Amino acid sequence: MSKILVIAEHLGGKLNLSTARAVSAAAAIKPEAIDILVLSDNVDTVAAEAAKIEGVSHVLTIARAENAHPLAAVLAPQIAKAAAGYSHVFAPSTTFGKDVLPRVAALLGVAQISDVMSVEGTHTFKRPIYAGNAIITVEADPNTVVVATIRTASWPAAATGVSSGQIEAISVDVALPSHTRFVELQQGKSDRPDLQGANKVVSGGRGVGSKENFEIIYKFADKIGAAVGASRAAVDAGYVPSDLQVGQTGKIIAPELYIAIGISGAIQHLTGIKDAGTIVAINKDGEAPIFEVADFGLVGDLFKIIPELETLV
Structure with missing residues (x-):
C-alpha cells in the first residue's frame, strides 16, 4: 500500500493553501496514509492548521532553529531522512516546492516528476509539457520512492474541519x-487576496x-474583491513588479473568474490560466489570441469599458 508524505508550505506561521491542494492529489492515489511534514523553528501553529x-x-x-527560514539546502536533507518508509513525497509546484523538492529527489537518487495534474x-501521472500545449503520461519506477511536485491549479484544496491528524514531533540525524x-526576505505587502489562491483575478497587459x-x-x-495579476509584457515594461x-x-x-485587460494572449500567458473557471477578455484588438480562449470578450477601449463595468458592480 502507498504511504504519502506531503511537505507543508508555510510562511509567517500560516499554512499555505497549496498544501491542501497537494493533499487532494495524494488522496487521488487512495493511499494507506497521508502524512504532512512541517519544518520550522516554531511548528505549533502551522501543525495545528495542517492537522485540520x-x-x-x-x-x-x-x-x-535552522528551519526558521525555508532554505532548500537546509530543508532537503531533513526531508530526505524523514521520507524513509514512504512510497511518495509530494510538495506543491510553487516557488517553494520547485526549490526544495529537486534537492530531495537528488538525495534519494530518483528523478522528480514535475507539475502532476492528474x-x-x-x-x-499526467503532466503538461510544451507550455501546456501537450499532456504526457509518465510512469515512475514502482521500486523507488516517487518524488513529485503538484500542479496546484489542477487540484481543489482538500476540505478542512476539526483536528483529525495526530501531531507528532520527530527528529532526524542529519548534518546540515x-x-x-x-x-533577507523582501515581499510586497497588500490587502488584496493572494494571487495564487484568489477566486477572482484581474490582470493587465501591455495594452494598459x-x-x-x-x-x-x-x-x-x-x-x-479580486487579486491583481499581469502579463509578462506588463512586467517587462515596468508597469508592475514581477511577483x-x-x-x-x-x-x-x-x-473561478479571470479578467484579462489589455492582454493579447501569448501562449506563455495562456499556460498560466488554462485551468481558470471563466475567462473574460477586454482588448481593443478583436483578433487578439486571448479571445480564442475567452468565455466572454469585449472589444473596445479598456479606459471606457472598465468605468462602465464599475457602475454595474
Missing part, C-alpha cells in the same frame, strides 16, 4: 550544510499603457 485538513493521518514536525495510478544562509495607467486595474480589482506575473514563467493560477 481532511484525510491527513499524522502531522510530523521537525522544530530546529493521477492515473499509484505510479502513473553551512554554505547557505538566510540574508503605463505604470500610472495600471491604477485602473488596481481600482477595478478592489471594486470586485504579479501570470504565465509559464510566472504564477500558474486557477481562479
Whole structure:
C-alpha cells in the first residue's frame, strides 16, 4: 500500500493553501496514509492548521532553529531522512516546492516528476509539457520512492474541519550544510487576496499603457474583491513588479473568474490560466489570441469599458 508524505508550505506561521491542494492529489492515489511534514523553528501553529485538513493521518514536525527560514539546502536533507518508509513525497509546484523538492529527489537518487495534474495510478501521472500545449503520461519506477511536485491549479484544496491528524514531533540525524544562509526576505505587502489562491483575478497587459495607467486595474480589482495579476509584457515594461506575473514563467493560477485587460494572449500567458473557471477578455484588438480562449470578450477601449463595468458592480 502507498504511504504519502506531503511537505507543508508555510510562511509567517500560516499554512499555505497549496498544501491542501497537494493533499487532494495524494488522496487521488487512495493511499494507506497521508502524512504532512512541517519544518520550522516554531511548528505549533502551522501543525495545528495542517492537522485540520481532511484525510491527513499524522502531522510530523521537525522544530530546529535552522528551519526558521525555508532554505532548500537546509530543508532537503531533513526531508530526505524523514521520507524513509514512504512510497511518495509530494510538495506543491510553487516557488517553494520547485526549490526544495529537486534537492530531495537528488538525495534519494530518483528523478522528480514535475507539475502532476492528474493521477492515473499509484505510479502513473499526467503532466503538461510544451507550455501546456501537450499532456504526457509518465510512469515512475514502482521500486523507488516517487518524488513529485503538484500542479496546484489542477487540484481543489482538500476540505478542512476539526483536528483529525495526530501531531507528532520527530527528529532526524542529519548534518546540515553551512554554505547557505538566510540574508533577507523582501515581499510586497497588500490587502488584496493572494494571487495564487484568489477566486477572482484581474490582470493587465501591455495594452494598459503605463505604470500610472495600471491604477485602473488596481481600482477595478478592489471594486470586485479580486487579486491583481499581469502579463509578462506588463512586467517587462515596468508597469508592475514581477511577483504579479501570470504565465509559464510566472504564477500558474486557477481562479473561478479571470479578467484579462489589455492582454493579447501569448501562449506563455495562456499556460498560466488554462485551468481558470471563466475567462473574460477586454482588448481593443478583436483578433487578439486571448479571445480564442475567452468565455466572454469585449472589444473596445479598456479606459471606457472598465468605468462602465464599475457602475454595474
